[in-house]
Amino acid sequence: MPLRRMRLRGVIGQITTIAITLLGLLLLTFIIGRMMPADPVRAIVGEDATRETYDMVYAQLGLDRPIWEQFLRYLGDVLTGDFGTSIRTGQPVIEDILHVMPATIELATFAILIGAGLGIPLGVTAAVNKDRWPDHLVRVLSLFGHSMPIFWTGMIALIVFYAGLGWVGGSGRMSQFYIGMVPDRTGFLLIDSALAGQWDVFASAINHLILPASLLGYSSSAYITRMTRSFMLDQLGQEYMVAARVKGLSRAQTIWRHAFGNIRVQLVTIVALAYGSLLEGAVLIETVFAWPGFGQYLTQNLIIGDMNAVMTCVLIVGVIFIALNLLSDLLYRFFDPRTK
Amino acid sequence: MTTQASRLPGPLLALRNILSFLLRQPTSAFGLAVLAVLILAAGFAPLIATHDPYLQDLNNVLQPPGNGHLFGTDELGRDIFSRLIWGARITLTIVFLVSIVVGPIGLMVGTVAGYHGGRIDTVMMRVTDIFLSFPSLILSLAFVAALGPSLNNAIIAIGLTAWPPIARLARAETMTFRKADYIAAARLQGASSTRIIVKSIVPMCLPSVLIRLTLNMATVILTAAGLGFLGLGAQPPLPEWGAMIATGRRYMIDSWWLVTFPGLSILCVSLAFNLLGDGLRDALDPKQMNRR
Numbered sequence: 001m002p003l004r005r006m007r008l009r010g011v012i013g014q015i016t017t018i019a020i021t022l023l024g025l026l027l028l029t030f031i032i033g034r035m036m037p038a039d040p041v042r043a044i045v046g047e048d049a050t051r052e053t054y055d056m057v058y059a060q061l062g063l064d065r066p067i068w069e070q071f072l073r074y075l076g077d078v079l080t081g082d083f084g085t086s087i088r089t090g091q092p093v094i095e096d097i098l099h100v101m102p103a104t105i106e107l108a109t110f111a112i113l114i115g116a117g118l119g120i121p122l123g124v125t126a127a128v129n130k131d132r133w134p135d136h137l138v139r140v141l142s143l144f145g146h147s148m149p150i151f152w153t154g155m156i157a158l159i160v161f162y163a164g165l166g167w168v169g170g171s172g173r174m175s176q177f178y179i180g181m182v183p184d185r186t187g188f189l190l191i192d193s194a195l196a197g198q199w200d201v202f203a204s205a206i207n208h209l210i211l212p213a214s215l216l217g218y219s220s221s222a223y224i225t226r227m228t229r230s231f232m233l234d235q236l237g238q239e240y241m242v243a244a245r246v247k248g249l250s251r252a253q254t255i256w257r258h259a260f261g262n263i264r265v266q267l268v269t270i271v272a273l274a275y276g277s278l279l280e281g282a283v284l285i286e287t288v289f290a291w292p293g294f295g296q297y298l299t300q301n302l303i304i305g306d307m308n309a310v311m312t313c314v315l316i317v318g319v320i321f322i323a324l325n326l327l328s329d330l331l332y333r334f335f336d337p338r339t340k
Numbered sequence: 341m342t343t344q345a346s347r348l349p350g351p352l353l354a355l356r357n358i359l360s361f362l363l364r365q366p367t368s369a370f371g372l373a374v375l376a377v378l379i380l381a382a383g384f385a386p387l388i389a390t391h392d393p394y395l396q397d398l399n400n401v402l403q404p405p406g407n408g409h410l411f412g413t414d415e416l417g418r419d420i421f422s423r424l425i426w427g428a429r430i431t432l433t434i435v436f437l438v439s440i441v442v443g444p445i446g447l448m449v450g451t452v453a454g455y456h457g458g459r460i461d462t463v464m465m466r467v468t469d470i471f472l473s474f475p476s477l478i479l480s481l482a483f484v485a486a487l488g489p490s491l492n493n494a495i496i497a498i499g500l501t502a503w504p505p506i507a508r509l510a511r512a513e514t515m516t517f518r519k520a521d522y523i524a525a526a527r528l529q530g531a532s533s534t535r536i537i538v539k540s541i542v543p544m545c546l547p548s549v550l551i552r553l554t555l556n557m558a559t560v561i562l563t564a565a566g567l568g569f570l571g572l573g574a575q576p577p578l579p580e581w582g583a584m585i586a587t588g589r590r591y592m593i594d595s596w597w598l599v600t601f602p603g604l605s606i607l608c609v610s611l612a613f614n615l616l617g618d619g620l621r622d623a624l625d626p627k628q629m630n631r632r
Contacts, residue, residue, distance in 0.1 A: 144611070
């Protein structure tokens, strides 16, 4: 009974923590929005509006109210799902973002598959061969992965693989020729084109996806490799590994069944966090590859100073990060027998 | 040799030992060498640069490397090598300003929170966590958008986003020895908490903060270059490496040298800080040595 109460308390504590963090997040985006040099009223009424119209819109937006009241109003708006309209497109910001999100999710999901598929085996190999050549090689690879400016690597890759060798498609999600050929059902181009039975478009989409996804995947594999290696080294140094060998298990069995089995949970949390960090790389890589996703939307609005759009984008990134942290925490509790 | 060394004052001796340790490993020696080249290039930019970095020569645009231009010329006929050399000053300024802002702030927040614990700790760490719930580039982007794009604002934005990891680290370190006997002894002697933090706790946190700061510089350089690339950092005609890549992007298919050399410079410097940070960790934190 007391154990259950303790757990309940833990849950309540966690919920308050998240609530406070979210509130802080909103305060932060609010401050950023208020600090922005763009004049929201001018953007709506235009350059040659009269003083009266200007003042009217100024009051309509609530800008004449005290700052705390403005914040409460913003809070209320966000809680009721109203994130304002984009000055650039005239659409509700949240609709714009929902529209561009699938492109980024498609990219990030492929990237994390590549990143984890590359990073985990490499990390295990490095740990097993500690201080021998495979280890050194893997460490150099991951060092380059997190030292490279990804927007630059993206361009070099375009120069080599697109302009030079012609192996992959260039920028965008598909060739110009195919644009508009597939009805937009889910927003995920691969799913849409498969549903429509348009396999040419599907192939073109894969062709365009592979390069940016590989680059993002490589940069996140740098982190995944490093963490896998250090988790594995922890396990390989434990006495139960010797015991398992003495018992007569093969080396591969001890490595994959025992040591790797024990780090699986930790790896899930690492991969979840790496997925979130992909958003950061996506901002840059989407600019290089003219990828019509979340990152491009954010940067375009930053440059023209579309306040509502920027605030909402930042908020969404923050919420995704908090959610991924929470998810990895929950996964950890769920799968790790020691926390039971 | 030993008698000579022992005559040096303590801190200098320590510095000498660390340097010789770093030079012994090829990786950290590479890091040190790149950093030395960067500092020399920045310091003696007018002497090293072969051309004026801002001088346009419209008769010689987009010249490939060679022909009096080591790394070729850009779309306005400016010498890329000279621009890279002058750009080293910008990179070094960013690194220097960010570290002198971020180090002390992170150290202060972390040690105060860790030493006092309780409510102060909760509040300070909550604020830190809010900042940590963003990828650093996205938060810097948002701050730059709020402040207006320029090199100075990019530095401020990076500074604002780079202190939380340092604060977390300093707090964790402080927690491990705030219950130590020598801290209790200092308190019994009547030392104020400010004095204890400054005199007894901060010096203990310094090595790990220094390591972390060095490793973070790699990220700072990538973020600054990323901001420059997106047009939110240094503005043209400043020869900032990220901004140079952004303008070179339009010509990259035919004139690869416009983007290649600035990118290589960024890669080298960020690699150097990563290697140097790893080397410092080995030098200052012997516990870690066998694990890595």
